[in-house]
Amino acid sequence: MSTMPSTKPANSSSPHTSTPITVATGDGIGPEIMDATLRVLEAAGARLDIEKIDIGEKVYLSGQTSGICADAWESLRRTRVFLKAPITTPQGGGYKSLNVTIRKTLGLYANVRPCSTYSPFVATKHPNMDLVIIRENEEDTYAGIEHQQTDEVYQCLKLITHPGCERICRYAFEYAAAHGRKKVTCFTKDNIMKLTDGLFHRVFDEVGAEYPNIEKEHWIIDIGAARLADTPEMFDVIVMPNLYGDVVSDIAAQISGSVGLAGSANIGEGIAMFEAIHGSAPPIAGQNVANPSGLLHAALQMLVHIGQPDVAESIHNAWLTTIEEGIHTFDIFNEANSTKQVGTREFADAVIERLGRRPSTLTPVSYAAAHDHPRPAGRVTPTKSLRKATIGVDVFLHWRGQPNDLGAQLEAVSCDTLRIKMITNRGVKVWPDGFSETFCTDHWRCRFVQPDQKAIAHADITGLLNRIAEAGLDFIKTENLCTFDGQRAYSLGQGE
Numbered sequence: 309m310s311t312m313p314s315t316k317p318a319n320s321s322s323p324h325t326s327t328p329i330t331v332a333t334g335d336g337i338g339p340e341i342m343d344a345t346l347r348v349l350e351a352a353g354a355r356l357d358i359e360k361i362d363i364g365e366k367v368y369l370s371g372q373t374s375g376i377c378a379d380a381w382e383s384l385r386r387t388r389v390f391l392k393a394p395i396t397t398p399q400g401g402g403y404k405s406l407n408v409t410i411r412k413t414l415g416l417y418a419n420v421r422p423c424s425t426y427s428p429f430v431a432t433k434h435p436n437m438d439l440v441i442i443r444e445n446e447e448d449t450y451a452g453i454e455h456q457q458t459d460e461v462y463q464c465l466k467l468i469t470h471p472g473c474e475r476i477c478r479y480a481f482e483y484a485a486a487h488g489r490k491k492v493t494c495f496t497k498d499n500i501m502k503l504t505d506g507l508f509h510r511v512f513d514e515v516g517a518e519y520p521n522i523e524k525e526h527w528i529i530d531i532g533a534a535r536l537a538d539t540p541e542m543f544d545v546i547v548m549p550n551l552y553g554d555v556v557s558d559i560a561a562q563i564s565g566s567v568g569l570a571g572s573a574n575i576g577e578g579i580a581m582f583e584a585i586h587g588s589a590p591p592i593a594g595q596n597v598a599n600p601s602g603l604l605h606a607a608l609q610m611l612v613h614i615g616q617p618d619v620a621e622s623i624h625n626a627w628l629t630t631i632e633e634g635i636h637t638f639d640i641f642n643e644a645n646s647t648k649q650v651g652t653r654e655f656a657d658a659v660i661e662r663l664g665r666r667p668s669t670l671t672p673v674s675y676a677a678a679h680d681h682p683r684p685a686g687r688v689t690p691t692k693s694l695r696k697a698t699i700g701v702d703v704f705l706h707w708r709g710q711p712n713d714l715g716a717q718l719e720a721v722s723c724d725t726l727r728i729k730m731i732t733n734r735g736v737k738v739w740p741d742g743f744s745e746t747f748c749t750d751h752w753r754c755r756f757v758q759p760d761q762k763a764i765a766h767a768d769i770t771g772l773l774n775r776i777a778e779a780g781l782d783f784i785k786t787e788n789l790c791t792f793d794g795q796r797a798y799s800l801g802q803g804e
Contacts, residue, residue, distance in 0.1 A: 334393030336588025344656035364395030430565035443553025461751035480547035571606030617675030700757035700789035
């Protein structure tokens with residue numbers, strides 16, 4: 309079996325040359341598991357020219373709120389291959405997630421997480437689980453656009469784009485085709501978020517139609533995640549937006565046996581980052597107990613990516629042999645199937661000792677053809693220009709009081725061009741004809757519309773805002789209500 313990303317970078321190794329890669333040893337358990345991983349790679353004959361960089365906690369605390377310095381960026385842009393250990397992000401102080409920064413800055417749009425079980429040697433309730441989760445890596449709520457808008461209300465913007473959806477959906481289908489996978493499943497919540505998640509689902513269907521030999525299905529995220537946790541055997545490749553993918557991929561890794569076994573690849577156009585999916589685990593740092601398998605599996609993905617599948621195959625089969633012979637770190641040790649509990653260094657030694665061997669019970673892996681697979685195209689269909697018309701505006705107010713009082717004030721500032729139609733609080737209509745039982749905060753969405761659904765000008769909106777301000781009301785944001793080619797492009801409120 310093979311579950312590596314089918315990408316073929318420009319700097320793929322020839323049989324006799326070394327590939328430049330950038331390595332960060334990270335924080336917490338990072339240096340220990342990176343040392344173990346690199347020792348295995350070296351012993352297996354990986355042809356690597358390693359550049360080491362500092363990122364993470366030390367860099368954060370030096371004053372770099374992003375956790376990465378200019379010279380590190382230069383190395384990443386030069387080698388275009390990054391093997392990264394977990395890092396620690398200090399609490400408070402406005403520090404940004406370095407993972408998100410790297411993924412978005414370098415355009416690493418596809419996160420690829422294989423989840424396989426190793427039964428009976430690693431305890432699991434799902435011995436036949438073998439799936440791959442492909443997560444969109446740049447958009448959704450991970451845009452990190454958040455605001456406190458009132459005393460009581462905070463917002464986080466969810467941004468979903470057509471190009472982003474198309475790239476990740478096409479990657480998922482190309483991945484399935486390249487690796488002999490039979491089905492691609494999409495998870496969204498488009499029964500509620502009909503525009504954003506609705507776009508993802510629609511693009512999935514459009515792209516999927518280009519792959520008639522691959523089965524396609526869609527699940528609402530809640531029941532889909534429930535079925536994954538209960539019956540993962542029914543899934544093959546799963547593609548989903550960023551936030552859902554983050555949550556569900558950790559669930560999948562855990563039910564497969566241990567989060568500590570899972571690696572991931574972050575793939576962009578000609579550049580990639582490889583990492584374990586777990587964190588830096590400061591409480592066990594320096595104790596020689598951490599399982600290096602997650603980072604080692606990420607390194608296997610890296611080896612295939614750079615054109616060294618022979619080395620990846622040798623290491624992976626040695627790792628499987630180590631697992632089936634019961635040489636286990638504490639996180640997966642159990643008396644029923646383990647023969648010896650070892651530390652981080654000793655586990656790496658055990659894998660090195662078994663290089664050249666293949667498992668007898670677990671299925672051996674083969675990467676013989678992995679480097680020959682075509683790179684999944686990140687192409688996107690050019691977006692057609694649509695005829696856009698603004699026919700209203702939602703004005704959000706910071707205000708304390710009763711809905712009917714606010715409605716009366718907004719009727720006073722309305723005009724023939726823009727009239728108040730509806731007020732909602734946390735998405736629930738409270739005026740006109742609201743219920744007294746509805747709980748309200750100090751954050752109000754006030755919908756003004758052109759009565760005949762005709763186009764309005766920006767000056768009409770600014771004029772309305774001036775009248776609202778003159779009335780002593782605090783507007784905090786606006787969202788234009790638009791149509792595209794005559795089709796409504798905003799969610800309706802109750803009673804509309």
